[in-house]
Amino acid sequence: MKYRAKIAGPSGERSVEVEVQLDPTGVVVSLDGRPSRWDVVPTPGGGFSVLRSDGRQAEAVPHPAGNGTVRVRVGAERVTLELLDELTARAQAVAGKGSFRGSGEVKAAIPGRVLRILASPGDSVVEGQPLVVLEAMKMENDVRAHRDGVVRSVEVAAGQAVGAGQVLLSLEPAV
C-alpha cells in the first residue's frame, strides 16, 4: 500500500512518501523510498506498540479525524498528520483547492444539546460567526461558521440532542 503523508515536525511541515508491506513475519515500511523492517503489534483499544529496528519503542494510537487527517498519540505526545492513499492524493492534486470546497456542512464537533439557533435559511454569514449554541457539560459552546456563505438549511431544532459530527446546518457560497 502506498500513501502520501504530510507531517509537522520541529523543522516545519514535510511531505513523505510511505509504502507499507505487511507480511507474515512483520512489516516493511519505506519512507521516501528507504525501506526498513518494523515490529508493529496491536495493543488494546486500537493502538500499536511500534518497535523500530534500533530498539526505539512507543505505544502509538492513531485516531482518524476525517479528510485524511490522523491524530496519533505517541506516549504522552500528540502528533497530527495527513495520510492519503496514492489515488486520493493524486485526485486532490488534480482538483486543486477551490474557494468553496466541500459540502458547506456545519457540524457539531462535540455531542451536546442545541440551546439556540442563531441563523435562519437565507442569512448571509461570515467566517467565525456563531451559528448555533450547544450545551455540553454545563457549558455553552458556540458553533461558528468555518467560511463565508449563505445558510441553505438548518437541520436541527432547539432542545435537540446532537452527536459529534452531526450536521447542524449547511452553507452555500454567496452569489
Next chain:
Amino acid sequence: MTERLLIANRGEIAVRIARACRDLGISPVAVFSDADRASLHVRLADHAVRIGPAPARESYLLPEKLIDAAKRTGARLVHPGFGFLAENAAFARAVRDAGLVWVGPDPESIAAMGSKTESRARMKAAGVPIVPGMTTPAKDAAEIAAFGREHGFPLLLKASAGGGGKGMRIVRAEEEVPAAFARARSEAVSFFADDAVYCELYVEKSRHVEVQVLGDRTGRVVALGERECSLQRRHQKVLEECPSPVVSPELRARMEESAVAAARSVDYVSAGTVEFLLASDGRFFFLEMNTRIQVEHPVTEMVYGVDLVAEMIRIALGEPMSFDRRPEPRGHAVECRIYAEDPSNGFAPSPGTIHRLRWPQGPGIRVDSGVEEGDTIPLDYDPMVAKLVAFGSDRDEALRRMRRALRESRVEGIETSIPFFLALLDDPDVLSGNVSTQFLESWTYPGDPAPTDDAAELALVAAAVAAARESVAVRGAAQPRPPSAWRTARPTFGHRE
C-alpha cells in the same frame, strides 16, 4: 443487620464514599439518574435506586427522592459527597427529620457558614482574621483616606449594591482617593441607582490556602494542615498540594489555630475546610468555610495518613475520631484534576466513550476515578474524569512522580487535560511554587508541543500500518489475508474452519 449508607451523589466521589463504606464494613447504597444506570458507582454498590431522569434538578438535587431511596433500601446513613445537596442545610435537616443519620455537620453549622454576612460577623467575634473592610458606606473621600492610613493601600472601592465586579476600583495611594471615590460613586449610581460606596483592603497576588478541620461529638476539633490551591482556572481549582510550599511551621500553627476557632464558632462536627486568602507578606484572612468533604481531600489524607471520609462516617455514628494524638504530616502530595476537555481547543468539553483507559500505578500514586474502560462520560454533569494524586518524601519527588503518572496515563476516545498538566509542570514558577490565584489568568496553554522527529516517525508508521491493515481487512474476501505468524504458530486441535 448490616449498616447501610446511602450515597447521595454520583461519579468519582460516590465511588470514594463506597470505598470508605467497605473499609468500615458498611454496605453502600447508590442512587442513579437515567444517565448513570451503568456507572461505576452503581456497579460497586450492594443496592441501587433510580431517582429520575438525567438532569440533576430532576434527580440528584431532589431531597425527597434521596430520602425515599434511603428508606426503601433500609439505609440509615446518608452521605452527600460534594456539590449537589452537600451544603444544603434544608436537606441535612430533612434527612434528620426522616429519622436518618446525616454524615456531615449540623444544619445550623451549614446555614451559619453559608451566609456571607453571618459567617463574617461570627469570624470577627471569634477572632479569626477577615479582610479589613468598612461595615457601612463611606460618607466622604476623607473617610476612605482614613481607612487607608489605618490598614494600608491598595484599597478596593466597591458599590454597596454591587456585584459581578461592576463599580469596583483599585486605589493605590492616598492622593488617588478623592478622584477614585467620585468615580466609584457615579458608577454606582449608573449601574445600581445607589451611590453607596465602601472600601476594603485589596490583597494583591494572594494565594488560596485552606485548612482541613475535623470535629467530633466529644467536642474535639483538630486541624490537619493546609492545602495550597492557588492554581485555579475560571475560579475552578485544577492542581492542589499539601503542604503549601510557602507555609512555614509557625504560619501553619497560626492558620490552624484560626481554622479551629472558626470551626468552634459554629460548633462544627465532621470534616470541613476553612479557606484563607494568604497575602504575600504572610497575613491571612478568612474567605469562607466549606461544610463538606472537598474534592482535594486526598492530598491531606496522603500526608496525614488519615481517611477523612471514614472519619466522617464514624463521627456521624457518634464515635470519636479514630486517633488520640493528631497525626504528624509526612512527605508531600500533589493532585491534578483530570477533566474531559480539550486543552488544544480552548478547553472545549470532550464527552464521549473511553475505549481505552490506563491509569498510572506504582510507588506513590493514587487514582480516584469514577470511570473504567468502556464507560461514557455523560454530558449532564461535571466533566471531571479522575483525580491523580502523587505522594513523595518531598515536593520534588511528588512532582516527579506526578509527571510520570501523567505520562503513563492513556485515555483514548475523549480528550483530557493531561497535556495541560504536563505543560504546567514544566513552568518554572509552578515548579518553584511562585504562584497566586491570578497565575492561570495570564498563563496560557502553549498548545501541544511540536512532535520530535522521532515521535513523528513512529506516529507515521503507526498510522500507515493501521490504514494498510484496514484496507487488507476490507479486501479480505477477494484477497485472502496471509496467515499471520500467530495463526501459523498456533497448534491446531481437530476441526479447523
